[in-house]
Amino acid sequence: MPIAPPIQPGILETIPAHAAYLTFQLRLGANPREVLGQLAEQTDGLTTVVGLGASLVHELGAQVPGLKSFQGIKGAQVKLPATPADLLIWLRGDARGDILARGQTLAALLAPAFELESTTxxxxxxxxxDLTGYEDGTENPTGADALSAAFAPAGAAAPEGSSFLAIQRWHHQLRHFAAMPRTQxxxxxxxxxxxxxxxxxxxxxxxxxRTAQEDFEPEAFVLRRSMPWSEGNEGGLVFTAFGHSFDAFEALLRRMSGAEDGLKDALFTFTEPQTGAYLWCPPMHQGRLDLRAINL
Known part of the structure; x- marks a missing residue:
């Protein structure tokens, strides 16, 4: 029987009923080591998935091979905002109330060193x-292919079981889309x-x-776990792409944004990203988040 890789299992699980994305920034002059150790103890990787930004890893005097900050795409014909986060927590569950309570608990735990910047x-x-009514993630890899696409294997430069997360909050112009003819x-x-x-x-x-993953060389497969969001009458999609590196995501976004050949993805006729960040999702070890790669 094969040994299960040391991944945060929530990345591999199907989309939950409810979720929240919490982003944090390190407070000026704060030492994050103690609260990150406490966060590691509270992270099961299933209902709580954690990602660390390049700036935080650098602040800790460490380096994770392959981790960098999102800086858009050179030559893009559309806006691709870069909004780096030091820390991201993806809370997953069946009830909004439970997610709210867990988010408040974790924000209080982190408060001595981190400021809660946003909650979606x-x-x-x-x-x-998607809120448009179209199925999201149809071509997602499954099984062994999902593991291969989303996680660093044994022997890679990054720790085994690591996953690199590209995340963007897209804002849909839903009334504009609804006014389009069905064929359009x-x-x-x-x-x-x-x-x-x-x-x-x-x-x-x-x-x-524009995004047929098998048409790229090499093939550009990522594991998508995107979820719709809404606030009042506004809404969109929190696009999340997990990969063993950022290469596949960047290949997809290069083509979508028109940087490759000048042709923009038709999605940009009714929606655009408001945010953009890269995170490193550490593996798990003995039931807690494994931060040994960054000396914690």
């Missing part, structure tokens, strides 16, 4: 669909909404054509 509540919509909506995604079947006659700008 998210949810599972109609069995995994389908051509934007490149899929028929009800059947989820790819459309042969979709334009080259269609999202599925």
């Amino acid at each position: 509540e998210a949810f599972n919509h109609d069995g995994g669909k 909506q389908d051509h934007t995604f490149g899929r028929e909404r009800i059947s989820n079947e790819e459309m042969d006659d979709a334009p080259e700008s269609a999202h599925v054509k």
Whole structure:
């Protein structure tokens, strides 16, 4: 029987009913070591998934091979904001109240060294669909392919079981999208909404054509665990892509943004990212977050 890799298992699990994304910045002059040790004890990797930013790792005098800060894409024809975070916590669960309570507890634990910068509540919509009604993550790898795409293997430069997270909060102009003719909506995604079947006659700008992961060299597979968000009448998608490096995500975004050939993904006709950050999700060890790679 193969030994299970030391991953944060929530990354591999399907999308939960509810979630919250909490981002933190290190307080000026604060020493984060003690509270990070306490956070490691509180992190099960399943209901609480943790990612660390490059600036925090640097502040600790450490280095994780492959970790860097998101700085957009050179030559992009669209806005790709870079909003680095020192720490991100993805809370997962079945009840909003439980997630709220856990978030408050962790924010209080971290408060001596970290300031809570933002909280985005998210949810599972109609069995995994985007707020537009289109299925999200159709081509996600599964099984051994998911492990290979999302986590650093044994012998890699990064610790085994590490995952590199690219995260963007996209804001949809939902009224604008709803006003589009149905054919234009389908051509934007490149899929028929009800059947989820790819459309042969979709334009080259269609999202599925711009991001066909097997069409890249090398293939650009990531493990997507995106979730819709809403505040009042506004909403969108918290795009999350886990990889064994940032290479696949950057290849996808380069093509989507028009940096590769000048053709922008049709998604940009109704939505755009408000944020963009890279995080390192450490592996687990003996039931807690494994921070030995950064000397904790």
